[in-house]
Ligand SMILES: Nc1nc2c(ncn2[C@@H]2O[C@H](COP(=O)(O)OP(=O)(O)OP(=O)(O)O)[C@@H](O)[C@H]2O)c(=O)[nH]1
Ligand SMILES: [Mg+2]
């Protein structure tokens with residue numbers, strides 16, 4: 001029975017089928033790769049019955065994957081088959097552009113299209129000024145001013161959303177509040193931020209799909225404490241499309257934009273066209289991705305070597321059996 005997983009708990013999940021919502025158990029033993037485990041937004045094949053079980057997951061069209069907190073090279077999937085990612089950034093304080101670039105790289109890497117929602121505009125000193133500051137950090141991405149409390153920008157945001165929509169951002173950004181505004185109902189729990197530092201209290205703890213009034217579904221996610229990149233260079237390249245464009249003018253095709261002669265990127269920093277902050281952020285995120293990729297490569301090599309050993313072992317055993325038969 002085809003089904004979509006709307007919420008994943010320990011050992012079981014809530015799934016929506018053509019006949020309604022069911023609780024389904026996980027059939028097979030957990031895979032070695034945690035990113036292959038069922039996740040909100042996955043499409044699945046259920047074996048129906050009094051206790052339905054998840055028999056198989058369909059390949060994911062897109063997936064939001066971050067480096068897992070565990071010290072292995074596997075990524076952690078935050079949501080699967082997402083079409084639009086709303087990156088929520090609160091205007092209650094001045095936006096952290098480096099963090100936004102990181103979230104956008106994660107979003108682009110997923111295969112979905114990101115949108116930046118500047119939230120809590122009613123608390124901003126100058127929302128328009130903040131929007132202008134954010135735009136250069138998000139080339140090719142819509143940046144909207146919104147407020148869940150006044151409803152400002154909510155219809156405009158809703159108009160940009162298609163298919164499966166995921167809300168991501170730090171705790172206290174106002175993801176769930178904005179989610180409720182989009183859902184047109186108070187379905188998601190929201191929480192006060194801490195008085196001292198204005199940080200959220202990690203109110204949202206599950207990722208659950210809710211149908212949107214205009215079609216499609218919404219996945220609210222828990223506030224991200226850390227966003228380690230675990231992607232390809234593609235996401236970073238898109239966030240820094242302006243640097244990629246400038247790089248085409250560098251004298252050397254493999255220019256690292258550090259101290260090379262004829263570097264068009266450094267020239268742009270010199271002239272004030274490109275903020276130095278952005279070049280440094282690019283460098284940092286690229287290195288992180290390369291590191292994640294090299295660790296994944298090392299793991300794949302080890303796994304291949306392991307498989308080869310196993311094949312050799314099996315072959316030897318087979319020859320022994322054959323030898324006995326003769
Ligand atoms: N003034 C104002 N406050 C808002 C707005 N949106 C959210 N808040 C407040 O910000 C706090 C955090 O909002 P949440 O929606 O719970 O934030 P979240 O991003 O879901 O946080 P986590 O679930 O912890 O990740 C709450 O006290 C909200 O009332 C807004 O548009 N205006
Ligand atoms: Mg929340």
Ligand SMILES: [Zn+2]
Nearest residue numbers: 250255257263
């Ligand atoms: Zn260069």
